[in-house]
Amino acid sequence: MVDELLFFMEVLVGGLLAGTMYSLVALGFVLIFKASATFNFSQGAMVFFSVLAFCGFMQDFNIPFVLAFILAAFLMVVVGLCTERFVLRPLMNASEDTVLMATIGLGYVLEGLAQAAWGVEVRRLDLGIGDFPVPWIADNLKLFISALDITAGFVAAIMIIGLFLLFKYTKIGLGLRAVADDAGAASSIGIPLKHIMLLVWSAAGVVALVAGCMWGARAGVQFALVDLALKALPVLIIGGFSSIPGAIIGGLIIGAVEKVLEVYIGPFFGGAIEGWAPYVLAIFFLLYRPEGLFGEKIIRRV
Amino acid sequence: MSNNSANILDIKNIEVRYDNVILALHDVSLQVPKGKVVALLGANGAGKSTTLKAVSTMLASERGKVTNGSIEYDGNAIEKQTPSQMVGLGMVQVLEGRRCFGHLTVEENIISGAYSRKLSKGDINQELEKIYTYFIRLKERRKSQAAFTSGGEQQMIAVARAMMAKPKMLLLDEPTMGLAPQLVAEIFNIVKELNTKEGVSILLAEQNTNVALKNSDYGYIIETGRVMLDGTAESLLNDDKVKELYLGISKKGRKNFRDVLKEESLKKRSN
Numbered sequence: 001m002v003d004e005l006l007f008f009m010e011v012l013v014g015g016l017l018a019g020t021m022y023s024l025v026a027l028g029f030v031l032i033f034k035a036s037a038t039f040n041f042s043q044g045a046m047v048f049f050s051v052l053a054f055c056g057f058m059q060d061f062n063i064p065f066v067l068a069f070i071l072a073a074f075l076m077v078v079v080g081l082c083t084e085r086f087v088l089r090p091l092m093n094a095s096e097d098t099v100l101m102a103t104i105g106l107g108y109v110l111e112g113l114a115q116a117a118w119g120v121e122v123r124r125l126d127l128g129i130g131d132f133p134v135p136w137i138a139d140n141l142k143l144f145i146s147a148l149d150i151t152a153g154f155v156a157a158i159m160i161i162g163l164f165l166l167f168k169y170t171k172i173g174l175g176l177r178a179v180a181d182d183a184g185a186a187s188s189i190g191i192p193l194k195h196i197m198l199l200v201w202s203a204a205g206v207v208a209l210v211a212g213c214m215w216g217a218r219a220g221v222q223f224a225l226v227d228l229a230l231k232a233l234p235v236l237i238i239g240g241f242s243s244i245p246g247a248i249i250g251g252l253i254i255g256a257v258e259k260v261l262e263v264y265i266g267p268f269f270g271g272a273i274e275g276w277a278p279y280v281l282a283i284f285f286l287l288y289r290p291e292g293l294f295g296e297k298i299i300r301r302v
Numbered sequence: 303m304s305n306n307s308a309n310i311l312d313i314k315n316i317e318v319r320y321d322n323v324i325l326a327l328h329d330v331s332l333q334v335p336k337g338k339v340v341a342l343l344g345a346n347g348a349g350k351s352t353t354l355k356a357v358s359t360m361l362a363s364e365r366g367k368v369t370n371g372s373i374e375y376d377g378n379a380i381e382k383q384t385p386s387q388m389v390g391l392g393m394v395q396v397l398e399g400r401r402c403f404g405h406l407t408v409e410e411n412i413i414s415g416a417y418s419r420k421l422s423k424g425d426i427n428q429e430l431e432k433i434y435t436y437f438i439r440l441k442e443r444r445k446s447q448a449a450f451t452s453g454g455e456q457q458m459i460a461v462a463r464a465m466m467a468k469p470k471m472l473l474l475d476e477p478t479m480g481l482a483p484q485l486v487a488e489i490f491n492i493v494k495e496l497n498t499k500e501g502v503s504i505l506l507a508e509q510n511t512n513v514a515l516k517n518s519d520y521g522y523i524i525e526t527g528r529v530m531l532d533g534t535a536e537s538l539l540n541d542d543k544v545k546e547l548y549l550g551i552s553k554k555g556r557k558n559f560r561d562v563l564k565e566e567s568l569k570k571r572s573n
Contacts, residue, residue, distance in 0.1 A: 093363050171417065178403045178414045185401035185460075188360060190389025190418030190467055 010143045011263050012256055017149030019255015020156035021218075024211035026232040026239065026247035027159065028204040033241045034180040035200040036088070038099045042107035044229025046205055048221075049114040050076050051212025055125055055221050056118040069209075076205025079110070084197045092193070111226060120223070125216040127151075152214045159210065160248050163203070167244075172199055180242065234282035240295020249293060254278045307377070309333045310471055310503045311357065316371035318352050318527075320364065326352045328527040329371075332505075334471070339497050339504045341518035341535065343511050343548065349527040350507035351398055354473045357505070358395035359383050376470065389418045392470035396477065398507075400456040402463075404449030408440055411448050411459050415466030429466060436492055437462045454485035458492070465496065471503045472496070478510050486510065490517045511548040515539050523548070 025047060032040040053075050057068035087102050129151050133144035167173035172195070178186040179196045187193055215225055231254070239250025262274045285292065311334040318327040327349045334340045342350050355361045356368050359380060373380040375393055383391070394415075403411050412433060416426055434441040437458045443451055448459055457477055464472060474493065478486040494517055496502050508514035515521050515535045523531040523544065531544065538544050 093365060174406075174410060174414055175417055177406055177410075178417075181403035181405050182401050184360070184363060185397055185403065186414070187363070187385045188358065188389075188395050188397050188401075189415045189463055190386045190394070191414065192384070192386040 006142050008260075010145065011259050013143060013145055014149060015256035015259030016252050017145065017153045017255070018259065019252040020149075020153045020248070021211065021214050021251070022231055022235045022254050023156050023248045023251025024152065024159065024207065024214060025229055026235040026251055027156075027163070027244065028207040028211065029229075029232055029236055030242065030244055030247045031163075031200045031204045031207065033236075035176060035196055036096075036099060038096055038103060039241070040204065041100070041104045042110055043204065043208060043232070044226040045107035045110035045114075046076070046079070046208040047212040047215070047229060048223065048225045049079070049110040050205060050209035051125065051216045051221050051225065052114045052118045052123070054209060054213065055123045055216070059123065060118070069213075072209050073206050076209055077202040080198055080201030080203075080205050083201050084194055088197050088201075089194060107226075111223070115223075122220045122222040123216075125213065125221050127213060127217045129217065131218055148214070148217060155210060155214065156248060156251075159207065160244060163244055166203075172196070176200065231278065234278040236292070237282040238285050238292055240292030243292070243294035246292055246294030254281070257281060308335050310336045310376055311505065312374040313353070313357070314372045314374075316353075316356060316373060317369050318349075318356050318361065318366055319369050320366045322367070326366065326527055327356070330524060330527065330529055331371075332522050332529065332532070334503050334505050335520070337497070337501055337503055338519040339493070339506060339517065341514040341521040342505060342507045342524065343509070343514060343521055344507075344524040345509065347526075348524045350524065351475055352527075353524070354395060354475050354505065354507055358385055358393060358473055359388050360385050360395060360397075386418060389467050389469075392468070393473070394464040394467045394469040394471075395473040396460045396464045396475060398475035398479065400453070400460045402448040402451075402456045402459045404447070406448055407444065408446055408448055408451060408455075408459055409444040412440070412462045412466055415463035418467055429468075433462050433465055436465070436495060454481050454488065457481065457485075457489055461489075461492065461496075465500070465502075469502055471505070474504060474506045476507055476509065478508065478513065486513055493517065511544070512539075 025043070028043045028046065029040055032038065032043070050072055054068055054072035057063045057071050058065060063071065083106060087106055088099070091099055091102055129147050131146050131148040134147045134150065137143055137145050167177060175186070175191045176196050176199060178191055179193060183193060212221070212225060215228060219225070235247060235250040235254050238253055239246030239248070258274045258277050261277045262271070266273045313330060313332045315329050315331050316327055317325070317329065319325055330349065330353055332340070332342070332353075342353060344350050352361070352366065355364070355366065357373055357375070357380065361367060376391065378391070380388070403414065406414065409430070412430060413426060416429060421429065439455060440458055440462060443455060448456065451459065461472075461474070461477065477489050477493070481489065490513060493504060493506070497504055506514060506518065515538055518535045521532065521535050521538045522529050523538070531538070531541070533541070
């Protein structure tokens with residue numbers, strides 16, 4: 001009995017921590033959705049692009065780890081800058097659908113650029129954190145939990161606190177929330193939309209880099225990272241597209257639910273339900289709570 | 303750069319088109335003297351909002367364009383400026399329909415108006431206190447979420463927010479839309495106060511002709527994109543046509559345009 005409980009705890013904690021990796025990817029989507037009410041289809045490509053650049057800097061140019069990370073983050077800010085200047089600004093007054101299509105195109109451009117610059121082979125990313133159980137926890141709590149999962153959990157926590165502080169207490173954060181509410185009114189009082197766009201795309205780029213590092217360390221830095229971003233979709237549906245805490249909680253729920261279902265119900269379906277269970281959950285949310293757990297409801301005064 | 307002329311805003315014969323096709327303004331000229339309140343009056347679709355947006359350069363975001371004529375603000379021609387540059391120059395528009403940031407608190411809404419200015423936290427608080435002296439009601443509700451305040455309060459938030467940008471000129475688009483008469487009076491009192499105490503010049507679009515003229519120095523009446531009539535507020539209030547068509551006061555019992563048109567066509571037929 002105790003063993004069974006321990007095993008359940010292990011599955012649950014492992015799932016929750018793995019879920020933070022989904023959260024990290026979803027965060028990038030939320031940032032851009034808040035500012036421009038568009039689902040950024042290029043987020044997956046940004047993850048791939050950023051982490052491949054990071055690996056390229058380290059492995060092809062022998063740049064030390066920290067410097068390579070800073071360079072890659074800087075590169076993502078440049079990508080944000082170019083996106084604002086060459087994609088978003090010309091489409092400033094276009095409909096949201098047009099911007100949505102543009103993000104799909106941008107995704108292809110980033111994927112192509114990344115592979116042209118750094119090659120197509122799968123790269124190994126060694127963060128110095130192993131993807132194996134932490135001995136101390138295994139010995140003392142009898143739980144087998146991966147060090148990489150724990151790191152991802154910490155990183156996600158730090159990012160959410162950082163973003164929360166940025167939005168709540170800084171001037172540009174206030175500007176972003178104003179734009180998220182009513183972009184027209186924000187520009188009428190002199191909040192320059194281009195600064196806000198620049199901020200969110202750069203922030204989303206850096207978030208993509210962090211998410212890419214976590215996933216790259218686990219699964220190798222490869223093209224499949226692009227599709228990984230699709231896992232963020234059920235996360236966002238559950239958490240709410242416009243909520244940062246929602247992205248985190250949504251990720252945790254998806255991570256936990258898919259692992260628990262896989263282990264306990266999976267055998268009845270012949271396994272591998274991890275792949276589609278989150279989407280089934282997402283469908284239930286779409287039917288009964290379309291704004292997600294934390295999404296901003298349309299406030300209407302009665 | 304500021305000029306010595308008496309007008310802060312000088313619109314000369316502007317024509318505005320949306321989508322390069324739809325002609326919204328045919329020929330509008332108007333002046334706002336420094337430190338005065340000017341009312342722009344007319345029915346729905348007459349071109350009041352379009353005129354204001356042409357001035358604040360917000361037209362571009364609705365695919366509108368000034369295709370003819372010129373606008374001069376504070377001695378400078380308005381051409382390629384962006385709305386945020388106009389705010390930097392001291393011209394702020396309060397959009398129609400209040401447009402508060404619903405998820406932000408009342409105070410956050412007001413502070414967001416100072417975005418274009420480089421102010422320290424202390425300066426912002428000082429400005430905020432000054433703004434609250436005009437909008438006493440908002441101080442009580444400073445921590446409420448803006449979406450849950452009343453229509454009148456939301457209008458006050460929108461004006462207070464614009465005032466935080468320290469404008470030389472305010473463009474108010476139908477500030478009393480959908481408000482009870484008592485609130486209409488309250489809003490206009492505040493507007494008048496801002497005008498006299500802060501020296502803000504005001505261009506005000508309104509459908510509420512009577513109240514607007516009573517609180518303005520000068521008035522323009524536009525119809526289908528053209529200025530039909532202009533004059534001092536007093537002269538317009540006493541003008542027979544204005545009385546008849548916009549104020550609904552008439553000896554003959556005609557209450558609106560339809561009645562006038564009907565009467566005229568009857569007259570033609572009997573001739």
